[in-house]
Amino acid sequence: MDLSEKEITDFINKFRNKVFRTCLGFVQNADDANDLTQDVFLSVFESLGSFRNEAQLSTWVYRIAVNKSLNHLRKKRTRNIYQNLETLFSKEDGYETHQYTHNPLIEQENRQEVSKMLKYALEKLSENQRIAFTLSKYDDLTNSEIAGIMGISVAAVESLMHRAKMNLQKSLQSLRY
């Protein structure tokens, strides 16, 4: 499908913040989210010809954003496994480097600490719980919109959200302080 420069720019401007926030919710890093957003739009433009109007355009874009983000996380996880193994074999105290050190009281301005805490808690969620939580909290989507993107029922999304919140709480409680 051939798109003019204006059409492309309009499309990007319409979805840029949504896509960026979705990616940010998954990767928890603005630079990575920016790169991922670019990848998402490139994929969208490449496959725009195959888009069937069965779903809303925004739903389709969200799906691509979620898939790209999950792929990014999977690749990163694999890289981390190798890096951790290297650290484990190269350093005696390799395991200690991955410890979470936390301040007793969360200070509002201490975003880095909270960011680490959130990242840790999000990693403990299952893939579906994470998708539901991210789309709800980062994109302010309704349960029915999330259900459309994930291809599941609204009740299933509600259940995922509840379990996600409970698991996040568990992770927050289990952190050393």
Place this chain on the structure above:
Amino acid sequence: MKMKKSKKTDGCTRYDHLVWDYLEMDPDDPQRFEINNHLKSCENCRILFERTAGILQYLDFQRTLTPSPELSKQILNRFHEKKTTVVRLIYTLKSLAAAAIVVFMVAAGVFSGRFIAGKMVSEQTANIVDPVSSFAEETFFAEADFFTPGYELLNE
């Protein structure tokens, strides 16, 4: 990662599922007063509520983040770059295909030329009369005539 299990009391479990709601509750909500009272006496729950509040505040902060202002430009550049690469790739493939066809045609021409030439040579060879064998044949018959027993009698 080292963890420490927080000790939970029976009272705490009652408030566990209210953490997220509490943070979005109306300040005058009676349930909020109840939770506040519990938090005053329970450090575990207080820490959990504070952490969750921290997370929600951080989420609010993250929602204010926007992509790079250069995003559209970056995407357009990558889009054109990719398109150019695809066009180049197609052009290269076309050139390679054309070259392959030319090579094939030349090879086919050479092969068929040699084949036809070879066939013509063999046909010509087949048509040439071998002077040695014909001479031998003639001589054989001549000699045969001479040595055949009873030949003179027959001729008489």
